[in-house]
Amino acid sequence: MTQLWNFGGGVHPPENKSQSNSRPIRPAGLPAKLILPLQQHIGEPARCIVEPGQKVLKGEVIAQVGNGMGVPVHAPTSGIVERISLEPVPHPSGMSDTCVVLIPDGEERWCELVPQPEYRKLERDQVLALIRQAGIVGLGGAGFPTNIKLRPSVDRKVDTLILNGAECEPYITADDMTMREKADQVMAGLRIMAWLLRPARVVIGIEENKPEAIAALRQAAEGSKTEIAVIPTIYPSGGEKQLIQILTGQEVPSGGIPADIGVMCQNIGTAVAVADAILQGKPLISRVMTATGEALAEPGNFEVLVGTPTSHLLTCAGVDKQRMSRLVLGGPMMGYTLPNTDIPLIKPSNCVIAASASELPAPAPEQPCIRCGQCAEACPMELLPQQLFWHAKATEFEKAEHLNLFDCIECGACSYVCPSSIPLVQYYRFAKGEIRLQRAEQQKSDRARVRFEARQQRLDREQQEKDQRRKDRALAAAKAQEQKTADAQTRAQDGTVTDERAGKSALVEQALARKKAKTAAASAERTEPSTQLSEEAAPSETFAPENADKTPAAETAPSVEELEQQLTQAQAKLEKMQSMLEDARSGQAPNVDKLERAVDKNIERVRRAQRAIDDAQQQAVPANRNAEPALSRSND
Amino acid sequence: MALVQQSSPHAHRARPTSRVMLWVIIAAVPGLLAQTVFFGWGNLINVVWCIALALATEAAILKWRSKPVGFFLKDNTAAVTGLLLGLSLPQFAPWWVSAVAVFSAIVVAKQLYGGLGSNPFNPAMVGYALVLISFPLAMTTNWAAPVGLWQDAPGFGETLSAIASGQQTAVDGWTMATPLDEYKHKVGSHTAAEITIHPTFGNFVARGWEWVNAAFLAGGLVLLALRIISWHIPVGFLGGLVAMSLLFGTNADQYAPLSLHLLAGGTMLGAFFIATDPVSAATSHQGKLIYAVGIGALVYLIRSWGNYPDAVAFSVLLMNFAVPFIDYYTPPRTYGHHKARRGLPTRKQD
Numbered sequence: 001m002t003q004l005w006n007f008g009g010g011v012h013p014p015e016n017k018s019q020s021n022s023r024p025i026r027p028a029g030l031p032a033k034l035i036l037p038l039q040q041h042i043g044e045p046a047r048c049i050v051e052p053g054q055k056v057l058k059g060e061v062i063a064q065v066g067n068g069m070g071v072p073v074h075a076p077t078s079g080i081v082e083r084i085s086l087e088p089v090p091h092p093s094g095m096s097d098t099c100v101v102l103i104p105d106g107e108e109r110w111c112e113l114v115p116q117p118e119y120r121k122l123e124r125d126q127v128l129a130l131i132r133q134a135g136i137v138g139l140g141g142a143g144f145p146t147n148i149k150l151r152p153s154v155d156r157k158v159d160t161l162i163l164n165g166a167e168c169e170p171y172i173t174a175d176d177m178t179m180r181e182k183a184d185q186v187m188a189g190l191r192i193m194a195w196l197l198r199p200a201r202v203v204i205g206i207e208e209n210k211p212e213a214i215a216a217l218r219q220a221a222e223g224s225k226t227e228i229a230v231i232p233t234i235y236p237s238g239g240e241k242q243l244i245q246i247l248t249g250q251e252v253p254s255g256g257i258p259a260d261i262g263v264m265c266q267n268i269g270t271a272v273a274v275a276d277a278i279l280q281g282k283p284l285i286s287r288v289m290t291a292t293g294e295a296l297a298e299p300g301n302f303e304v305l306v307g308t309p310t311s312h313l314l315t316c317a318g319v320d321k322q323r324m325s326r327l328v329l330g331g332p333m334m335g336y337t338l339p340n341t342d343i344p345l346i347k348p349s350n351c352v353i354a355a356s357a358s359e360l361p362a363p364a365p366e367q368p369c370i371r372c373g374q375c376a377e378a379c380p381m382e383l384l385p386q387q388l389f390w391h392a393k394a395t396e397f398e399k400a401e402h403l404n405l406f407d408c409i410e411c412g413a414c415s416y417v418c419p420s421s422i423p424l425v426q427y428y429r430f431a432k433g434e435i436r437l438q439r440a441e442q443q444k445s446d447r448a449r450v451r452f453e454a455r456q457q458r459l460d461r462e463q464q465e466k467d468q469r470r471k472d473r474a475l476a477a478a479k480a481q482e483q484k485t486a487d488a489q490t491r492a493q494d495g496t497v498t499d500e501r502a503g504k505s506a507l508v509e510q511a512l513a514r515k516k517a518k519t520a521a522a523s524a525e526r527t528e529p530s531t532q533l534s535e536e537a538a539p540s541e542t543f544a545p546e547n548a549d550k551t552p553a554a555e556t557a558p559s560v561e562e563l564e565q566q567l568t569q570a571q572a573k574l575e576k577m578q579s580m581l582e583d584a585r586s587g588q589a590p591n592v593d594k595l596e597r598a599v600d601k602n603i604e605r606v607r608r609a610q611r612a613i614d615d616a617q618q619q620a621v622p623a624n625r626n627a628e629p630a631l632s633r634s635n636d
Numbered sequence: 637m638a639l640v641q642q643s644s645p646h647a648h649r650a651r652p653t654s655r656v657m658l659w660v661i662i663a664a665v666p667g668l669l670a671q672t673v674f675f676g677w678g679n680l681i682n683v684v685w686c687i688a689l690a691l692a693t694e695a696a697i698l699k700w701r702s703k704p705v706g707f708f709l710k711d712n713t714a715a716v717t718g719l720l721l722g723l724s725l726p727q728f729a730p731w732w733v734s735a736v737a738v739f740s741a742i743v744v745a746k747q748l749y750g751g752l753g754s755n756p757f758n759p760a761m762v763g764y765a766l767v768l769i770s771f772p773l774a775m776t777t778n779w780a781a782p783v784g785l786w787q788d789a790p791g792f793g794e795t796l797s798a799i800a801s802g803q804q805t806a807v808d809g810w811t812m813a814t815p816l817d818e819y820k821h822k823v824g825s826h827t828a829a830e831i832t833i834h835p836t837f838g839n840f841v842a843r844g845w846e847w848v849n850a851a852f853l854a855g856g857l858v859l860l861a862l863r864i865i866s867w868h869i870p871v872g873f874l875g876g877l878v879a880m881s882l883l884f885g886t887n888a889d890q891y892a893p894l895s896l897h898l899l900a901g902g903t904m905l906g907a908f909f910i911a912t913d914p915v916s917a918a919t920s921h922q923g924k925l926i927y928a929v930g931i932g933a934l935v936y937l938i939r940s941w942g943n944y945p946d947a948v949a950f951s952v953l954l955m956n957f958a959v960p961f962i963d964y965y966t967p968p969r970t971y972g973h974h975k976a977r978r979g980l981p982t983r984k985q986d
Contacts, residue, residue: 008971013647170647241971254972326640332647339641353646360646367653367711368753372914373866373924381971384919387963402981404970412645419653420753426643 002203002229005249007242009380010234011413013170013333015209020292021173023300025181028289028316033082034102034307035344036062036073037089041137042144043069048100054081057111059283061133062100071135071145076285076305079104088343090329092336099344102307113281124196127278134277135284135347139269140164141330143348146270150196152259159262161199162247163190163271165206165213166231166238169331172351174290175268177301179206179213182272183220189271190226192278197264203227205243235333236411240265242380254407269350284347291317293354295324304345311341314354325357332360333412367420375414375424381407385414389424392431397438400431408432470600477607480614507617508560514618560616567609574602657712659864661719663855664909668723670851674844675780676810677795678727683719685731685799686738690718693742701747713752717741720760723905724949725767726778728806731799733774737763757956758916761949768949777805781812782844785835815842815900817945819892828888842900849904856908865912868924873907874898876932884940891940906935906948916956923959923966930955 039045046063056062056075063073079102087099119127132147152158163186167175179186186204194202204221206214208230218228231237231246241252243265250261258264269287276282285306292299297318304313310327328335329343330351338352345352353360375385384403391400408428415424488504581595671679694714698705708714721737741763749755768775783789790798790810798806805811813821815836822831831837840846859865877897885891897903902910911917911931918927931951938947969976 008968011649013649245971251972254970256972324639326642326646328646330644333645335644335646337639337641337646339639355646357640360640362640362642363648364652365707367707368751370653370656370713370753370915371917371919372653372656373919374863376920376968377863377866382968383970384967387919387967398981402977403967404973404977407970407972410644415645416647417649417651419651419656421648421652423643425645429643 002227002247003249004229004231004246007237007245007380008382009376009378009413010236010242011378011416012233013235013416015233016170016292016332017173017176017209020171020290020299020301021176023298025177025288025301025303026316028302028304028308028313030077030104030106030108030305031308031312032103033309034076034079034104034305035087035309035342036076036100036102036307037087037344037346038063038073038098038100039070040073040143040306040346040348041071042142043071045098046070046073048084048098050081050084050100052081052083055079055105056081056102057109059113059285060111061283062102069145069148071132071137071147072283073100074135074283074285074306075102076307077102077104078107078109088339090338090343090346090349094339099307115281116278119192119278120195127192127196131274131277134273134282136270136273136277137284137347138267139273139287139348139350140267141334141348141350143346146266146274149264149266150193152197152264156259157262158197158199158259158264160201160203160248160264161190161194161197162243162263162265163202163204163268164238164240164243164265165204165210165217165268166243167210167268168207168233168235168238169333169335169351170235171292171353172290172331173292174288174301174350176210176213177290178268178272178288179210180216183213183216185272185275186217186268187220187224187226187271188279189273189275190266191224192274193266193271199264201227203229203247205229205231205237205247207231207233207237209233235413236380236409239380239409239411241409254404287347287350289313289345289349290351291354292351293324293328294356294359295320295354306347307344309341310338310343310345310352313345313352314341317354319354323356324354326353326355326360328353328355328360333416334410363423364421366422369420369422372419374417374419378413378417380411380413381409383408385424388431389422389427392427395431395434397431397435401435405431405435470603473607474603477603477610480607480610484610484614504560504564504617511617560613563609563613563616567606567613570602570606570609574599574606577602653711653713656864657716659859659862660716660909661712663858663864664719664723664852666855667848667852667905667909670844670848671723671727674783674847675727676783676786676790677792678729678780678799679723681792681796681799682725682727682729682734683722686722686725686734687715687718689735689738690714690721690742693739694747697743697747698751701751703751708752711752714742714746717746717760717763720905720910721763723909724760724764724902726775727780728778728795728798728811729767730774730778730802730804732802733767733771734799736770737767739763740766753915755915756959758910758913758952760913761910761952761956764949765953768944771804774804776817777811779811779814779817781810782836782838785812785843786810812836814945815845815896816892816939819896820939820945823890823892828893841895845901846899849899852904852908856904859908859912865908866921866924868921869912869917869928870907872925872928873911873932873935874903876929877903877936878932879929880933880936884936897936897939901939901946902948903935906931906952910948911952911955916952916959918959918962918966920963920966920968922968923962926962926966927955927959930958 038048044065046065048063050056050062056079058075058078060075061072062075065072082101082103084098084100086096088094089097089099116122116130128147128151131150132145136146137143138146138149165175165179190202202225204217204226206228214228214230221228229247236242237246240258244258244263245251248263252258253260273284286303288301289304290301291313297320299317302313302316327338327341329338329349330336332353369386369389371386373386379385387403388400388405405428410425410428412425418424577595577599581599584592584595668679668683691709691714695705695709698708718738721734721741725734725737741759745757745759745762746755786809788809813836818834818836819831836843856870860867878894881894881897911928918924934951934954935947938944938950964980965978967976967978
């Protein structure tokens, strides 16, 4: 006898299972068309690799995934791809997604299958790859790729492998019937998973309301170490976290996964799919689904091809469309309503309830919460649903989060018992959605702030560098000026020239003479200084082109006297502007920026003029040519 | 036919608030019967009068607040408030005392705070405490003598006219000090044997009262069995009372004995029907226990050292004050968490 633990809370809704588990599993057969969403799993959508009009074989891959998380999609039967288009898919939002629409040809011709009955001789990674290639995802509802789940990270050794046969939701009997009729396959799949994981303990948890399934599995597990644990019937005992608590007494840490505590849960249907994939080579193209509800004449379980439209399954079960008021995909506690019967049934779909109006009546109008605490009694996660509701309603999301809103598994037990008919789960979904939105926006604004700050830093740095360059330039100009004066004085002292002007004109004459000699020798070099200048001038607008335009005209060089004059003018102007700028700065005047720019420009001009003179002193013509535009501009 | 689009869960248990409240009313019937058997028609008349008045007041104020009258009246909560007042008030309390109690319960304590579910205080006990303070004479001298001790027992008509006459005090021969009152005034100066010689104590603990309390206990057990109330509040209440009694007063000459605390006055009515009002009680199991133990302890304290012989109303109201605080510090430990998250969320620095 396996030791069992209790989880807090839980409810006992009417089971309503006898309607659908009194008939054997029937094949649902071939529908007129199959609608195969490219994404039936958690992860990246599969990439379609077929084209409209293409003929495909049963079991052939029609959509493949890359290296990311995901599994391929297979053709559930042989036929022709009609189109690849957006079709409504089973989703609470009623959204559409890319689907391959396949028209069966009725021949049911299989592609080549490669069974691996001797899988134990393969590498474990090879078996995992086969499971992936067979398109297997968790069939309990979430659709998490099984190969990824079966390969926990190295630090998470799975000690206990649990096969979840609880099936606690009312109405659903798909796992019950699978266990009864396919007990050997269930065990075979479980053995493969156990071989992959090498757990110390393998246990199948089944609610006590399934005596036939328990008997069948006991027989199939005869002689093996697998425990068959019969657990009390209480919703939601089949919730992963609850079942783990019942069977191991351990709790999955908040925000963690079962593997964190060395436990893994797998679904009954998944075990069968794994067995089929490895032992027969068959990909996941069909599964057992329950069709039940008062609007069906012959409710029961069906082997349904993936992609079968809901209407086909309902027809198989003898639907009375007039009686059908609500169509629920999944169970009455956690399932969602389908807007129409065209929506395809996919890998994680386990049950369709075609309910009459009296069976699932519209809920009574919401009344005020009387804080009766029935919800807290029912909550399997031991939350305070009424406080969460209160905070969600008041949009006090911080408080709701503080009370562990995100640990809510949305099982619906609280709403089920609420005497005030408050749609509690909806409030929690709302609050979770809002918080996620806020978090996303927070993240976005955080990123924007980081970006803004980085930009600000960069601009500051650039500004500083610019300032530094300006200072350097001003310093260099001042030095050059000093040097020049000093030179002139030295020369005057030497007695070579009597005054500055005469000295300079002598220098210019020398320079002109040198120039004449050089022009003849190296006319090609002329362009060089101009390039230099355009580089320097780049920050100050359109110097370079203007310069280029004027280059020919400037061939006739102005005299050094003119240059000198212009330099003096420019310097005077600069001084004036600098003093204006000082005034403006001290007076906090609005035109500081403008003045600063003007001063910068003038510094630049003075510097250039200075250089022009220096150049002119050395090389006469090229220097004059270069300096000219700058000086002429300084006059305008 | 268009398919219904609805969010999960799709199944709902059929036990609305109105039925919960109806069960509370039904569970109180044995107590009311016992009161009628042992203390005459007074309580029954009060109950009917208070319920009628409660419904009328609720209807009027709902209309005034532009709320759907029928929708809210059908939840039976106003009826329960009226019922609790009718069960608690003295048998010969004049009609206007009941009216003031009901009016303040429904209008002030309940509707002015936002109606059902929004009242921080137990409405019935607000009404009761208000009239107890405002009309001490009418609230202390109108307790019926238990059956058998009446000189010239009043019939239904006489009781009705005594209540309807509006006289502050009823005929002297019909009324008698309650056991708790009697004990309180004589303890210290008399021995237990001398005190309990008074006929109000009867042969067992407190003539009539013991049966009334037993009947309310029985009704309360029904509510427990139906899981309409959880065990935490009654057990906490009675546990707190017992603990205090054991702590202070095993000597019956100095303090009222435990048996009297448990079986006289409004103990069982308070423990199972009044303190369990979910709206004004604490939320979590732990919180409910703290809340209820507090009430039980306060009942003992006020009965022993306060000015009033009974203390359920004051104790409940005092603990109502503490409920928000208790709630913040007693959340349960959620599955998968190491410990409960107490207090308020600390604002994250970002």
